[in-house]
Amino acid sequence: MSINPKEPSNRRDFLKFGAVAATGLGLYAVSAEAGPDPRTLKLLGTQEIGATRPRPAGNKPVWDLTTKPLEKVRCGYIGLNRGRGHVNSAANIPFAEVVAVCDIVEQRAKGAAESVKKKTGKEPAVYFSDENAWEKLVARDDIDVVFISTPWEWHVPMALKAMEMGKHAFVEVSAAVTVDECWQLVDASEKYQRHCSILENCCYGEEELFVLHMARQGLFGELKHAECAYIHDLGKGVLWALGRDWRRNYHTFMDGNLYPTHGLGPVAQYLNIGRGDAFKFVVSVSSPELNLTQFRDKAQPNKGRHKDEKFVCGDMNTSIIKTQLGRTIMIQHDVVSPRPYSRINGLCGTEATFFGYPARLAIDAGNKHPLLDPLEKRNSHEWTYEKEKLTKFMQANCHPLVTKVGELAKKVGGHGGMDFILNYRMLDCVRQGITPDMTVYDAADWSAILELSVRSVKDGSAPAQCPDFTRGGWRTVKPLGIVS
Ligand SMILES: NC(=O)c1ccc[n+]([C@@H]2O[C@H](COP(=O)([O-])OP(=O)(O)OC[C@H]3O[C@@H](n4cnc5c(N)ncnc54)[C@H](O)[C@@H]3O)[C@@H](O)[C@H]2O)c1
Numbered sequence: 055m056s057i058n059p060k061e062p063s064n065r066r067d068f069l070k071f072g073a074v075a076a077t078g079l080g081l082y083a084v085s086a087e088a089g090p091d092p093r094t095l096k097l098l099g100t101q102e103i104g105a106t107r108p109r110p111a112g113n114k115p116v117w118d119l120t121t122k123p124l125e126k127v128r129c130g131y132i133g134l135n136r137g138r139g140h141v142n143s144a145a146n147i148p149f150a151e152v153v154a155v156c157d158i159v160e161q162r163a164k165g166a167a168e169s170v171k172k173k174t175g176k177e178p179a180v181y182f183s184d185e186n187a188w189e190k191l192v193a194r195d196d197i198d199v200v201f202i203s204t205p206w207e208w209h210v211p212m213a214l215k216a217m218e219m220g221k222h223a224f225v226e227v228s229a230a231v232t233v234d235e236c237w238q239l240v241d242a243s244e245k246y247q248r249h250c251s252i253l254e255n256c257c258y259g260e261e262e263l264f265v266l267h268m269a270r271q272g273l274f275g276e277l278k279h280a281e282c283a284y285i286h287d288l289g290k291g292v293l294w295a296l297g298r299d300w301r302r303n304y305h306t307f308m309d310g311n312l313y314p315t316h317g318l319g320p321v322a323q324y325l326n327i328g329r330g331d332a333f334k335f336v337v338s339v340s341s342p343e344l345n346l347t348q349f350r351d352k353a354q355p356n357k358g359r360h361k362d363e364k365f366v367c368g369d370m371n372t373s374i375i376k377t378q379l380g381r382t383i384m385i386q387h388d389v390v391s392p393r394p395y396s397r398i399n400g401l402c403g404t405e406a407t408f409f410g411y412p413a414r415l416a417i418d419a420g421n422k423h424p425l426l427d428p429l430e431k432r433n434s435h436e437w438t439y440e441k442e443k444l445t446k447f448m449q450a451n452c453h454p455l456v457t458k459v460g461e462l463a464k465k466v467g468g469h470g471g472m473d474f475i476l477n478y479r480m481l482d483c484v485r486q487g488i489t490p491d492m493t494v495y496d497a498a499d500w501s502a503i504l505e506l507s508v509r510s511v512k513d514g515s516a517p518a519q520c521p522d523f524t525r526g527g528w529r530t531v532k533p534l535g536i537v538s
Contacts, residue, residue, distance in 0.1 A: 089185055090207040092300075093307060096234045103233055103509050104335070104519025113244035116494060117328075117524065117531045121222075121249075123487040130154040130197040132188045132212055134162040136226060137203030139468045140253070141166050143477035145173040146466045150481050156181035156191045192216045199224055199484055201253070205300040210235040213250055217242045222249040224480060227315045229497035231304075232505045233521060236498035240523050243494035251480060251490045252497035254319035255468075256397060258475040260460065262320040263453035265401055265408050269324045270536050271451075273423050274403025277325055281384045281400035281409075282317030289345050289390030294355040302346070305367040309340050310508035311387040312367060315500040317397045318385055319492070323534055324401050328495045331379045332528040333520040336503060338510035340368025345390035373507045375520075378528075385503065415439040415447070425451060455479060455537055479537065491534055498523040 127150050131137045134157040144150040152170045155178050157163040163182040171177040179194075181187040192200055192215050200216040202209055203226045210230050213223035223243075229252040230236045243250040256262060269277065293302045304312050325331055346365045349355070369390050375383040386398070399410030405421040408414070414437040417426060432438050439447050452460070459478050463471030483490040502520065509518040524531065 089205065090211060092207040092231060092303065095207070095232050097505060098233055098509070100509065100513055100516070100518070103506065104521050106522040106525060107237055109244065109525055110241055113241060114247065115524070115527055116243050116247065116249065117489065117527055119247060119249060119489055119493075121484070121487045124198060124485050125149070126151050127481045127484045128153045128196055128198045129201060129481070130156070130191045130194065130199070130221070131166070131201045131203070132156045132191060133202060133204035133208070133226070134159075134166045135203070137201060138162070138166050138169075139473050140201045140203060140477055141170060143466060143468060143474045144481065145170050146462070146474065147478055147481055149485050150477075151176070152178045153197050154179040154181065154191045154194060156188045158182065158185055158187070188212060189215065192219045192221060197221055199481070202226060203253075206231050206304070207300065210238055213239060214242050217246040217248040217250060220246070220248065222251070222484060224249075224251050224253050225497065226253050227319075228252075228313065228501040228504055229315075230501045230504075233502050236502045236523060237521070240494050240498050249484070249490055250494040250497060251492045252315060252319070252500065253476060253480070254315050254492060254496075254500070255472045255476040256316045257319045257323055257492065258455070258479060259320070259470070259472040260452065260456055261399060261410055261413055261448070263456055263475075264448050264451065265399065266320070266323055267451065267453040267536060268406075268408070268425075269401065269403070271423070271425065273406055273417075273421075273425060274401060274408070275405030275418075275421070277381065277401065277403045279382045279384075279400075279402040280321035280325060281398045282321045283386035283388070283396055283398040284311075284313045284316045285386060285388045285391075285393060285396040285398075287390065287392060287395070290349055290353070293346065293389065294349075294360075296356065302363075305343075305346060305365045306363055307366060308504075308508045309343075309366045309368055309371075310338055310505075310511050311371045311373050311385060311503060313387055313389065314373075314385060314503040314507070317399070318383070318500050318503060319496070320397075320399065321383055321401065322496065322500060323491075325377065325381060325383070326533040327377065328493075328499055328524055328528050329531045329533045330528065331377045331381065332522060332524070333499055333503075334376045334378050335517040335519050336373050336375050336506045336510055337515050337517050338371060338373035338507040339515050340372075340511050341370040343368050345369050345392075349390075368511070371507060371511070373503065373510070375503070376517075387507075413440070413444055413448070415444055453536070491537055495523045495527070 155166045160182040199222045216223040371387040396411040417438040419432045463474035466474040506518040
């Protein structure tokens with residue numbers, strides 16, 4: 055795919071403007087310096103995108119990587135808007151220590167450090183001011199895990215360097231923008247034998263953990279289809295916010311599913327993707343682009359500065375993934391239409407079907423699972439469990455992680471508590487020295503759908519083959535169990 059660096063909506067201009075425009079408005083100014091330009095990212099052609107690359111000599115798979123157990127897990131944080139939430143979670147986890155924090159913006163770095171000191175009595179080291187200050191953080195020899203919560207174009211360069219310097223890299227969503235970047239993460243994780251996990255908090259939502267738990271208990275029978283999405287109206291606020299131009303910028307040169315992992319991560323876990331099944335190919339269609347342009351023209355955000363931006367990403371992207379076992383996943387992306395938030399979170403099996411937003415569970419009349427009431431009347435025109443009845447059923451059958459840390463998670467907060475559960479579980483895996491629930495193969499499989507959907511849209515919705523980041527390992531890797 056060709057990328058024209060002379061397009062008007064260049065990230066460097068955005069950043070320069072952001073730095074000036076935010077000054078004096080009580081907003082954080084962003085750096086005038088430009089980071090990696092996403093328009094130079096290597097996008098692959100139809101033939102090469104699905105190719106499975108050979109494992110470089112000396113690299114070893116990491117799907118069962120274990121490491122030395124630790125008493126304290128020492129953490130460093132880069133990017134402190136979203137990242138501030140991770141810092142807050144760690145400050146509330148007794149076996150975690152916030153050793154260092156970094157942001158280009160001084161106030162953000164210092165503010166995060168102060169909040170840690172207030173909570174724990176210990177002040178972390180602070181790095182700020184220029185866009186390369188993070189290199190000093192990853193070079194420290196007293197950090198086990200680096201959390202990366204920066205704009206997407208920074209994820210991979212930061213994760214690669216962190217792993218090279220001997221740290222586990224925990225990377226925000228999507229872990230990578232391109233398939234080529236996904237391979238870079240896989241190869242580095244295998245080379246340096248460090249975990250490279252995606253921070254997919256939605257895998258730790260109470261509802262998602264319940265569905266995973268029930269799927270593992272066999273309530274759904276045999277699994278065959280799932281539906282998921284990221285539907286979140288950001289098109290009148292977040293996408294135009296000063297300092298966040300980077301995110302809107304992707305809408306100017308990529309047409310596909312730009313944020314696949316929130317919906318896909320949980321359903322990939324239900325279906326054992328990478329652990330007994332694998333993505334085979336994706337077909338993708340996009341609706342016309344209308345809402346960003348319409349809002350830009352009507353509201354003239356940021357004093358009309360964006361009048362020449364041209365948006366190419368269709369408002370609603372719908373993709374279908376076919377798996378190696380023949381199962382199907384429908385996944386949607388829409389961040390601009392006026393409609394309520396949804397990740398759909400649908401799972402269909404031979405014996406039951408669950409859908410979220412709002413949560414509903416249908417049980418086949420012949421389903422005799424021991425968790426169910428044998429006298430219950432069921433019919434094909436109604437959900438068996440919904441509203442209060444489902445809430446009770448979910449509480450009675452909640453996931454062991456929710457039983458263990460659900461109360462604390464609600465107190466600490468962050469997307470209803472799921473951010474805390476994510477942080478607790480991921481850091482507890484490092485503490486114990488066991489493999490985290492989300493390995494680099496999950497990070498790559500889920501994130502790759504971004505460029506694969508763009509490829510399919512570009513090819514007139516022809517199937518884009520999914521590369522096998524496990525290089526055959528998915529056939530023998532054991533399914534993710536019920537984590538406790
Ligand atoms: N999992 C979730 O629920 C969730 C929610 C929001 C954002 N995110 C993800 O988190 C990441 C960050 O999103 P955001 O909304 O916080 O973006 P943002 O632009 O609001 O914040 C990014 C922060 O990173 C800093 N930064 C940028 N370049 C840097 C560099 N070179 N060195 C140090 N700091 C740098 C910026 O100054 C800023 O403070 C993205 O990957 C996004 O997709 C995830």
